[in-house]
Amino acid sequence: MSFFKFDEENASTGFELVAEGKYEAVIVNAEAGLTQAKKPKLSVDFEIRSDVPQNHQGAKVLYNTFTFEHEVSVRIVNSLLKACGFSNNHAFSSAEDMAKQLINKNLKITVKHEDYEKLVDGVKQKRTAAKAKYYDVSDVNPISQGGGITISDDDIPF
Numbered sequence: 001m002s003f004f005k006f007d008e009e010n011a012s013t014g015f016e017l018v019a020e021g022k023y024e025a026v027i028v029n030a031e032a033g034l035t036q037a038k039k040p041k042l043s044v045d046f047e048i049r050s051d052v053p054q055n056h057q058g059a060k061v062l063y064n065t066f067t068f069e070h071e072v073s074v075r076i077v078n079s080l081l082k083a084c085g086f087s088n089n090h091a092f093s094s095a096e097d098m099a100k101q102l103i104n105k106n107l108k109i110t111v112k113h114e115d116y117e118k119l120v121d122g123v124k125q126k127r128t129a130a131k132a133k134y135y136d137v138s139d140v141n142p143i144s145q146g147g148g149i150t151i152s153d154d155d156i157p158f
Contacts, residue, residue: 018059018111018130024052024140025061025109025132027084030102032095035067040095042066042077044102046109046132052140061111064132068095083107083135110134 029045044064050057066080067073081090084105092098109132117124 016056016059017113017128018048018056018061020112020130021055022108022110022136023054023056023061024049024138025107027102027105027107028060030099032099039067039069041068042095042099042102044080044099044132049106049140061109061130061132063129080107080135083137085137106138106140108136108138110136 025046025048027044028047029043031043033041033043035041042065044066046061046064048054048056048059048061066077068077080102084102084107086101092101111130112133113128114131115126115128118127119125
């Protein structure tokens with residue numbers, strides 16, 4: 001019996017853009033920063049959950065930027081926070097505090113494709129990125145954290 005059998009039909013062909021649609025996701029990175037106008041911003045990265053049967057498991061939806069300046073921006077941030085399960089009137093002391101509290105939160109994201117231009121070797125190239133555009137409460141219970149393990153001094157070999 002072999003450990004692994006090569007199947008050329010089942011080989012990865014490289015990067016695949018996450019298809020538009022709804023996905024159960026977890027926030028894997030959140031960083032506070034400043035916009036060019038020196039106003040607070042938040043950059044958030046999502047990972048499509050691998051513990052939920054769905055397409056694109058483990059894929060990342062990167063570089064989602066949130067600002068706090070305009071009414072529409074504030075509504076978008078509030079929808080993110082609501083989807084993450086924060087209670088009404090939950091106060092954050094700063095963008096950095098918000099970033100820390102968002103890490104590992106589960107939610108459902110709606111991915112849409114966004115076109116942009118990137119300068120490569122002096123030539124503008126059209127690109128497409130997957131971005132999270134809408135946020136909803138997860139339909140799936142988070143992975144349960146089992147009870148702790150008690151270890152006594154008698155269990156330690158030294």
